[in-house]
Amino acid sequence: SAVISQKPSRDICQRGTSLTIQCQVDSQVTMMFWYRQQPGQSLTLIATANQGSEATYESGFVIDKFPISRPNLTFSTLTVSNMSPEDSSIYLCSARGVEAFFGQGTRLTVV
């Protein structure tokens, strides 16, 4: 099984600022994913990040708001840009092999 380290684990940010979340996997994986879990809700996929190509975004999510980097097979970042209180959520990264592994999540509060 893969171990995924995600940081920061939590942050409180001012509206209008940006936050970059880092995700490190202890083994090489082809596919990484970023999810959002809004308070009391289920997980929604933001985008798929493959190494060497642009991220693929799900409906309702755009690159300008959630730029993603995937410089190698063990690392990815998600930036939440120009934040508003509606962006307050838990953001999780995931790596998929035979099964999906998740980081501990980043609990973001925008004030």
Next chain:
Amino acid sequence: GDSVTQMEGPVTLSEEAFLTINCTYTATGYPSLFWYVQYPGEGLQLLLKATKADDKGSNKGFEATYRKETTSFHLEKGSVQVSDSAVYFCAPGSGAGGTSYGKLTFGQGTILTVHP
């Protein structure tokens, strides 16, 4: 696209009661099926999985069988404990061979509370 219908909660049980959380899905291709659990204040953990029809995933006394004919993956436990109190998510994962391989579609989650 893929979708999941999961039993609504919250579910409240007494310790040692029998648990069933229903999950049905629609998916293209041949998905793998997963149950994830989120304990209070913690991250998402894989509880069990099944990768092909009639497979039974099991872990910590929980079981779920991949029923292709009914597109279901119901979670069961014969005797729940207080420590099982958590949120449970059913999630089909897109199978290999497609452009969406690896994506998980999550159900809405079922909150389980077990009382002593």
